[in-house]
Amino acid sequence: MKLLNYTSRYLAFLLLLLISVWAILFYYAMLEEIYDSLDDGLENQKFLMVERAAEDPSILSQDDPEFKKHIYNFTPISKENYQNFKESYRDTLMYMLNEKDFEPVRVYESAAIYGDEYYKLKIITSMVEEDDLVHDLAAYIIGLYLILLASILFLNNLLLKRIWKPFYFLIEQLRKFKIEKGESIVIQESPIEEFNLLNSTVEKLTQKSTNTYIAQKQFIENASHELQTPLAISINKLELLLEKNDLTESHSQDIATVLDNLERLTRLNKSLLLLSKIENKQFEFEEVVSFAELTKHIVADFEDLAEHREMKIMIASNQELKFQINEDLAIVLLINLIKNSLIHGKKGELIKIDILPDRWHISNLGDPKSLDETSLFERFAKAGSNKRSTGLGLAIAKAIADRYSINLSYNFKGAHIFVLQFPKT
Numbered sequence: 001m002k003l004l005n006y007t008s009r010y011l012a013f014l015l016l017l018l019i020s021v022w023a024i025l026f027y028y029a030m031l032e033e034i035y036d037s038l039d040d041g042l043e044n045q046k047f048l049m050v051e052r053a054a055e056d057p058s059i060l061s062q063d064d065p066e067f068k069k070h071i072y073n074f075t076p077i078s079k080e081n082y083q084n085f086k087e088s089y090r091d092t093l094m095y096m097l098n099e100k101d102f103e104p105v106r107v108y109e110s111a112a113i114y115g116d117e118y119y120k121l122k123i124i125t126s127m128v129e130e131d132d133l134v135h136d137l138a139a140y141i142i143g144l145y146l147i148l149l150a151s152i153l154f155l156n157n158l159l160l161k162r163i164w165k166p167f168y169f170l171i172e173q174l175r176k177f178k179i180e181k182g183e184s185i186v187i188q189e190s191p192i193e194e195f196n197l198l199n200s201t202v203e204k205l206t207q208k209s210t211n212t213y214i215a216q217k218q219f220i221e222n223a224s225h226e227l228q229t230p231l232a233i234s235i236n237k238l239e240l241l242l243e244k245n246d247l248t249e250s251h252s253q254d255i256a257t258v259l260d261n262l263e264r265l266t267r268l269n270k271s272l273l274l275l276s277k278i279e280n281k282q283f284e285f286e287e288v289v290s291f292a293e294l295t296k297h298i299v300a301d302f303e304d305l306a307e308h309r310e311m312k313i314m315i316a317s318n319q320e321l322k323f324q325i326n327e328d329l330a331i332v333l334l335i336n337l338i339k340n341s342l343i344h345g346k347k348g349e350l351i352k353i354d355i356l357p358d359r360w361h362i363s364n365l366g367d368p369k370s371l372d373e374t375s376l377f378e379r380f381a382k383a384g385s386n387k388r389s390t391g392l393g394l395a396i397a398k399a400i401a402d403r404y405s406i407n408l409s410y411n412f413k414g415a416h417i418f419v420l421q422f423p424k425t
Helices: 003-055 057-061 079-084 130-163 165-176 193-242 249-279 291-301 303-308 327-344 393-403
Strands: 072-077 088-096 101-114 117-126 287-290 312-318 322-325 350-356 359-364 407-412 416-421
Touching: 003 057, 003 072, 003 088, 003 101, 003 117, 003 130, 057 072, 079 101, 079 117, 130 165, 165 193, 193 249, 249 393, 287 291, 287 327, 291 303, 291 312, 291 327, 291 350, 303 312, 303 327, 322 327, 327 350, 327 359, 327 393, 327 416, 393 407
Parallel strands: 312 350
Antiparallel strands: 072 117, 088 101, 101 117, 287 322, 350 359, 359 416, 407 416
16 A cells, blocks of 8 residues: 555544544534523523513413413412522423424423512423434535545645655665666655655665675675686696506595595586576576476486486476576576486486476485475585585575576475476566
């Protein structure tokens, strides 16, 4: 969810809560004001009725307890009742002819004196129906909430989006940023201090990361090159030394052992350099590669090794599998998996390869026990006792697979199975 929508969601919830609380408080405050206004009007009506009685005493004798003719009623009471009488206001229902239904009215009861006579005075007046008031208020509140919500969304998509534009511009720059290309991100100036601080901080971090990456890349390449040269010279001189006939058998064996170690060191150096380049994303060029065709060529190249180990490689299922990847890395990936099966497979057994539209897997018979999956793809982890192995083959395969979001997994079902599960495109 985008930041603006995330903020809008909480604003909408908070606004709903505030308006609901405000509506309840406003309803009771308005109701109190209505009652206060009605009560003041009824009390004023009482004084008007007393003044009218001085001009027209006949109204005092009109007995209308049901309020069918008038909105008032005078009832004679004793002096004692007059002295102890307490004014009161109450709500009740009365049948209204115009509505043909019972409607709420406000009744005011008070005591009045005229000459030597005492009266209880009742006055009624129509009042606001609370259910109608609640209904109307709810409709207006909902309308107000929708208008405010629409205003917030409008501001978010117009004003706030413009304010947050430098932030989204920076996010887009970071999304496109590739450290291996050595390009710097473009910073957009903003009148907001926090955005400028964020921009400058990100710019410094990316520049520092780029410089560190370049220095590391140069160091690895230089170190690999510097190691490769003396190794090649040493191997060459030792091979020349072996060609001399004046060496004893013991000396020849010692030199051969040194040569094996130097050659292993050479392979290790090359593997570490390749692994570093993969992790640093130095293989930028990508193209759509047919893994079916690639597998055929690699299997053909390994026929001699398979024959030497009395093994056979069979492509059991050969469906079309195409994926966008650096072709050199795809070759290294398949070579390492096929070579791993040849080296650790059982002599005289079959290596089976299945190629499906979204999956490539290879199986071989070898050690009858499952390998340790927790350390299988780690550097220098060795599944067998082959002294010539660098322990980096599966680590390199895993690094290539992770580089292109390919899931490389291992499982054991009577045979050792390595599976490349390609992402859906």
